[in-house]
Amino acid sequence: xxxxxxxxxxxxxxxxxxxxxxxxxxxxxxxxxxxxxxxxxxxxxxxxxxxxxxxxxxxxxxxxxxxxxxxxxxxxxxxxxxxxxxxxxxxxxxxxxxxxxxxxxxxxxxxxxxxxxxxxxxxxxxxxxxxxxxxxxxxxxxxxxxxxxxxxxxxxxxxxxxxxxxxxxxxxxxxxxxxxxxxxxxxxxxxxxxxxxxxxxxxxxxxxxxxxxxxxxxxxxxxxxxxxxxxxxxxxxxxxxxxxxxxxxxxxxxxxxxxxxxxxxxxxxxxxxxxxxxxxxxxxxxxxxxxxxxxxxxx
Numbered sequence: 001x002x003x004x005x006x007x008x009x010x011x012x013x014x015x016x017x018x019x020x021x022x023x024x025x026x027x028x029x030x031x032x033x034x035x036x037x038x039x040x041x042x043x044x045x046x047x048x049x050x051x052x053x054x055x056x057x058x059x060x061x062x063x064x065x066x067x068x069x070x071x072x073x074x075x076x077x078x079x080x081x082x083x084x085x086x087x088x089x090x091x092x093x094x095x096x097x098x099x100x101x102x103x104x105x106x107x108x109x110x111x112x113x114x115x116x117x118x119x120x121x122x123x124x125x126x127x128x129x130x131x132x133x134x135x136x137x138x139x140x141x142x143x144x145x146x147x148x149x150x151x152x153x154x155x156x157x158x159x160x161x162x163x164x165x166x167x168x169x170x171x172x173x174x175x176x177x178x179x180x181x182x183x184x185x186x187x188x189x190x191x192x193x194x195x196x197x198x199x200x201x202x203x204x205x206x207x208x209x210x211x212x213x214x215x216x217x218x219x220x221x222x223x224x225x226x227x228x229x230x231x232x233x234x235x236x237x238x239x240x241x242x243x244x245x246x247x248x249x250x251x252x253x254x255x256x257x258x259x260x261x262x263x264x265x266x267x268x269x270x271x272x273x274x275x276x277x278x279x280x281x282x283x284x285x286x287x288x289x290x291x292x293x294x295x296x297x298x299x
Contacts, residue, residue, distance in 0.1 A: 067286075070198075088124075088130070091122055131151070146199050165181045174251070266294075
């Protein structure tokens with residue numbers, strides 16, 4: 001197998017992002033005729049979902065489906081559901097009671113733009129709507145049930161990870177706690193995204209598990225790199241406040257292992273993610289490229 005070029009963003013990635021941006025816009029437009037009256041709720045939801053997000057989670061759903069010889073149309077509802085859950089978590093994490101952030105994706109956070117109450121309700125709506133999207137997936141009832149189970153477990157894990165993250169700010173920094181937070185708050189949803197993409201393609205249980213393993217290791221590396229960027233990046237580059245983890249006494253990989261040690265652990269997770277793709281051969285080259293690119297990302 002030829003080596004993967006990790007020095008630049010994969011050329012196909014912006015195309016996938018544009019595809020997802022169009023799908024999100026079209027879906028939001030379809031909801032407007034039935035938008036609830038007397039409230040700007042859908043406007044807040046649209047603001048939260050917009051703003052130039054990386055769309056890595058829904059990209060993983062679509063690519064995992066493609067690797068397993070599935071069609072985009074089968075996986076698109078699950079991809080949008082994953083982005084809804086991710087956006088719900090961002091809106092709630094940014095609240096003053098949580099991480100208290102004013103900047104997200106280079107613009108004011110939802111609660112700064114619309115107030116805390118509407119931001120909370122928009123996050124709640126997005127979480128509920130994610131499961132409505134899964135009901136719309138053009139799959140068998142059994143496969144839709146599997147999607148619901150995967151996304152539900154990932155959401156529970158995210159919330160557990162956020163709780164440990166919040167409580168960890170007044171606890172001594174420990175490697176075990178950091179691993180728990182990262183595995184639950186970030187990697188669990190990537191795990192679900194890999195699995196959901198394979199399920200949408202009708203893949204075997206072994207292949208679903210392999211995609212979940214890829215997603216899990218990919219997600220851990222993604223969060224470790226995010227921790228390092230918080231130490232080294234700027235608000236202009238990141239599109240969010242830099243240095244906030246250290247200022248809030250967060251439990252992070254750099255706090256335990258240092259920057260270089262953290263980078264080494266990110267590389268180990270990427271190696272494990274790529275190893276999980278062995279059963280798929282060259283069909284998974286895009287996911288290999290994406291994994292290696294994570295180590296080079298600057299935002």
